[in-house]
Amino acid sequence: MAHGDQNQAHHGHHITPIATYAKILGLLVILTILTVAVARPVSGFDAGILNAGIAFLIASVKAAMVLAIFMGLKYDKKIHLAIFISAVFFLIVMFTFSVLDIYTRIHVESTL
Amino acid sequence: MATAQVVSEKNYLNESKGLWSWLTTLDHKRIGLLYMVAVLTFFLLGGLFAMLLRVELFAPGKTIMDASQYNQVMTLHGTIMVFMVIIPGIPAFLGNFILPLHIGAKDVAFPRINLLSWYCLITGASIAFFSLFKNGVDTGWTFYTPYSIQTSNGTTFVVLGAFVMGFSSILTGLNFIVTIHTLRAPGMSFWRLPLFVWALYSTAVIQVLATPILAITLLLIAAERLLGIGIFDPKLGGDPVLFEHFFWFYSHPAVYIMILPAMGVVSELITAFSHKTIFGYKAIAMSSIGIAAVSFFVWGHHLFVAGQSEVAGIVFSFITMLVGVPTAIKTFNWIATLYKGSIQFQSPMLFALGFLFLFTIGGVTGIILATIGVDVHFHDTYFVVAHFHYVMVGGTLMAIMGGIYYWFPKIFGRMYNEFWARVTFVLIFVGFNVTFYPQFVLGSMGMPRRYYDYLPEYTSLNRISSVGAWTIGTGFLIALFVIIHGLLKGKKAEMNPWGAKTLEWTTSSPPPHENFINEPIVTAGPYEYR
Ligand SMILES: [Cu+2]
Numbered sequence: 001m002a003h004g005d006q007n008q009a010h011h012g013h014h015i016t017p018i019a020t021y022a023k024i025l026g027l028l029v030i031l032t033i034l035t036v037a038v039a040r041p042v043s044g045f046d047a048g049i050l051n052a053g054i055a056f057l058i059a060s061v062k063a064a065m066v067l068a069i070f071m072g073l074k075y076d077k078k079i080h081l082a083i084f085i086s087a088v089f090f091l092i093v094m095f096t097f098s099v100l101d102i103y104t105r106i107h108v109e110s111t112l
Numbered sequence: 113m114a115t116a117q118v119v120s121e122k123n124y125l126n127e128s129k130g131l132w133s134w135l136t137t138l139d140h141k142r143i144g145l146l147y148m149v150a151v152l153t154f155f156l157l158g159g160l161f162a163m164l165l166r167v168e169l170f171a172p173g174k175t176i177m178d179a180s181q182y183n184q185v186m187t188l189h190g191t192i193m194v195f196m197v198i199i200p201g202i203p204a205f206l207g208n209f210i211l212p213l214h215i216g217a218k219d220v221a222f223p224r225i226n227l228l229s230w231y232c233l234i235t236g237a238s239i240a241f242f243s244l245f246k247n248g249v250d251t252g253w254t255f256y257t258p259y260s261i262q263t264s265n266g267t268t269f270v271v272l273g274a275f276v277m278g279f280s281s282i283l284t285g286l287n288f289i290v291t292i293h294t295l296r297a298p299g300m301s302f303w304r305l306p307l308f309v310w311a312l313y314s315t316a317v318i319q320v321l322a323t324p325i326l327a328i329t330l331l332l333i334a335a336e337r338l339l340g341i342g343i344f345d346p347k348l349g350g351d352p353v354l355f356e357h358f359f360w361f362y363s364h365p366a367v368y369i370m371i372l373p374a375m376g377v378v379s380e381l382i383t384a385f386s387h388k389t390i391f392g393y394k395a396i397a398m399s400s401i402g403i404a405a406v407s408f409f410v411w412g413h414h415l416f417v418a419g420q421s422e423v424a425g426i427v428f429s430f431i432t433m434l435v436g437v438p439t440a441i442k443t444f445n446w447i448a449t450l451y452k453g454s455i456q457f458q459s460p461m462l463f464a465l466g467f468l469f470l471f472t473i474g475g476v477t478g479i480i481l482a483t484i485g486v487d488v489h490f491h492d493t494y495f496v497v498a499h500f501h502y503v504m505v506g507g508t509l510m511a512i513m514g515g516i517y518y519w520f521p522k523i524f525g526r527m528y529n530e531f532w533a534r535v536t537f538v539l540i541f542v543g544f545n546v547t548f549y550p551q552f553v554l555g556s557m558g559m560p561r562r563y564y565d566y567l568p569e570y571t572s573l574n575r576i577s578s579v580g581a582w583t584i585g586t587g588f589l590i591a592l593f594v595i596i597h598g599l600l601k602g603k604k605a606e607m608n609p610w611g612a613k614t615l616e617w618t619t620s621s622p623p624p625h626e627n628f629i630n631e632p633i634v635t636a637g638p639y640e641y642r
Contacts, residue, residue: 086321087321090321090322090408093408093409094325094357094358094361097357097409097411097412097424097427097428098354098357098358100421100423100424100427101353101357101412101415101420101421101423101424102351102354102421104421104422104423104424105419105420105421106421106422
């Protein structure tokens with residue numbers, strides 16, 4: 001990155017130190033190991049209905065770190081963050097209504 | 113104005129020559145025409161299959177094809193018309209051509225991505241066609257599980273084709289959003305944008321937000337088919353209704369990808385041929401955004417009898433009714449624009465008025481179907497078929513035809529034959545009602561959709577419907593001749609044959625390579641009539 005030190009203040013472009021990248025990479029690796037560790041077939045750990053929730057939570061934290069640091073969203077214009085959050089909002093809409101259906105169904109035993 | 117009347121000899125059509133210059137062009141106008149050629153070709157094919165379906169349904173029992181051939185032809189008709197005709201129809205063809213002209217730009221923001229999106233459409237369509245014909249796919253355009261997972265291998269490729277065509281849609285939408293934000297001419301504030309641009313903007317937002325969901329859903333089908341992951345198939349622990357949720361999360365907003373740009377075209381036509389400032393500009397602009405927003409919360413109305421819970425059904429039924437509000441705002445504003453206007457009944461205006469009439473019927477029957485108690489009976493009957501054809505054909509196709517005639521002089525620099533254009537309107541409008549009105553009756557009598565056979569008591573209404581379909585077919589064939597004749601033999605068009613006020617009419621017909629000789633400076637709104 002020879003041009004990295006050229007007049008960066010002019011663009012207002014944030015340069016993330018290598019050390020930060022390394023720390024985030026370390027965290028990602030640890031969280032990946034954690035994901036595997038809490039998987040029932042591997043460790044026998046079983047939180048019942050929360051199994052998927054825990055996996056999604058860890059994955060979300062990892063994704064947030066990648067977005068904020070590796071993809072630079074943390075230092076970017078706020079409009080880009082807003083665009084990203086709007087996409088997440090629509091994803092939540094999709095999940096919410098689908099789940100609303102699935103958990104309000106009245107179970108009927110087959111009469112066939 | 114009269115000084116600019118000189119027709120420049122160099123324009124985008126003769127700027128460079130040869131097939132290669134077209135296939136590698138970065139000019140949004142030429143890409144628009146590439147889309148036109150593609151979409152018209154697909155439309156001819158899809159229309160041909162519609163004609164075959166109506167021949168088969170002319171009489172009960174086997175007429176010209178058997179049940180499984182019927183299912184295949186119906187799948188061809190649906191897939192072609194949805195993914196290859198009405199979704200790209202207005203945004204990618206008319207939108208591509210007109211949008212930069214409307215905002216006073218030289219081109220779209222990303223010309224190369226624009227060309228790429230055309231190739232995505234062609235590639236996706238080729239993949240889909242190959243499999244549709246070779247494997248005789250018969251899932252219908254909705255690819256409902258579990259059938260689409262258990263049936264022949266061809267489905268994977270059709271789904272892949274739709275996936276690739278989806279990228280075309282996303283890229284076009286992205287391009288338009290950036291173009292509208294960054295390339296407006298000096299003085300072109302958001303409140304001075306023509307309403308067609310507002311409509312394209314709302315459409316683009318839906319394209320960017322919703323299409324990826326379709327892509328992922330189709331990938332999940334492929335994953336389930338190829339890897340046996342249980343997502344939709346109950347045998348593997350999946351839920352087939354979940355597929356319908358994911359599918360309609362895209363496909364209901366996609367209905368607005370089809371109709372919003374049509375509403376934009378109609379806004380342009382009605383104000384231009386009433387020679388009057390549009391009534392309620394901001395209301396029409398905002399209602400486009402409103403429709404786009406609400407469209408994401410209503411998809412469950414396709415699942416009322418699919419096994420969705422009552423609670424979800426009631427919620428979706430209620431929200432669906434809300435779509436009627438912004439839609440009615442538009443309709444009332446169009447009618448108020450007509451009031452005391454100096455109306456001229458040239459063919460583009462005839463199509464716009466036809467749109468008002470047919471789309472209103474389509475919209476109101478939509479409210480009927482949104483009512484959950486009624487839909488339990490009407491679901492999967494011909495009532496639904498009639499409803500969505502009134503919206504898609506009576507709405508979108510009428511607007512495409514009106515838009516083609518309206519911008520024909522600008523696109524090709526020539527005039528079409530007005531008399532024959534009006535003949536096409538009469539044939540299409542009358543034929544359309546003869547085809548689809550009886551289907552409302554058939555549906556309320558209980559005739560189910562998607563079947564190749566029917567009970568004898570449905571015969572006479574089906575015959576009327578078939579005759580109507582052939583009338584529409586004749587109308588569109590004549591329209592094709594009007595277009596080709598105008599292209600080859602039409603008399604030279606002036607810069608502004610309709611006396612319209614938007615920016616594209618201030619440049620020569622056809623426009624030069626970069627649209628405007630001098631960059632336009634905007635000092636007033638788009639419809640300063642009186
Ligand atoms: Cu819908």
